[in-house]
Amino acid sequence: MRKYLNYFLSGFLIVAPIGLTAYILFAMLRWLDDLFAGLSFDIPGLGLLVAVLLITAVGFVAKSFLVRPFLIITERLLHRTPLVSIIYSSLKDLFDAFVGDNQKFNRPVLVRLNGPDQVFKMGFVTQPTMAAITRDDLLAVYFPHSYNFSGELVLVPIESVTYLELPSSEIMKFIVSGGVSRLG
Secondary structure: OHHHHHHHHHHHHHHHHHHHHHHHHHHHHHHHHHHOHHHOOOOOOHHHHHHHHHHHHHHHHHOOOOOHHHHHHHHHHHHHOOOHHHHHHHHHHHHHHHOOOOOOOOOEEEEEOOOOOOOEEEEEEEEOOEHHHOEOOEEEEEEEOOOOOOEEEEEEEHHHEEEOOOOHHHHHHHHHOOOOOOOO
16 A cells, blocks of 8 residues: 555656646636627637737836837836825836846845854845945845745845855756756
C-alpha cells in the first residue's frame, strides 16, 4: 500500500502544477470570452484576441501627442482623488516596477542579515540611497516572499549588500520558488 501511495504522490507532483496552470489559463480565456460574448460569435479565444487588440490600440493612441495631455490631466485627477489615489498610485508603481522604462527590480543583491553570522537573503535594491531621511549609509532593498505575491521593504547598511551579476528574472524566479529553481 505504501508503494502505491508513493506512486500517487509522485504523479500528483507532476499533474498538479500542470493541471492548475492549464485550469488558470482556461479560466482566464473563458472569462475573456464571456466578457466579449455580446459580439454574438462563439469562437474560443476570441476574447483574448479582442483584449490584446484593444490593449494594443490603447497603447498606440496613448503614444499620440494629441492624447498625451488628456492622459496627464486624468492621471493628476486620479492622484488627487482620496482613496482612489492610494489604489491607483500603488498599482501604477507596482506595474512600473516590473514593466516599462522605469523597472525597479533590475539590481539583484545578496544581503548579510546579521553582522558576524552567515545568514543572507536575496532581494532587489529599489533606492540606492536614503538621503531623503538623512541616512546616506542605508539603501532600500525589497525582499519578495516565496510562493506569494508580496514582500517586505528593509533599509539595510550599504556594507551589508553585495550586488549579484545575474539576471533579475532568474533571481526573482529563485526567490519566488523558495530556492527550488536553479540559478545560472
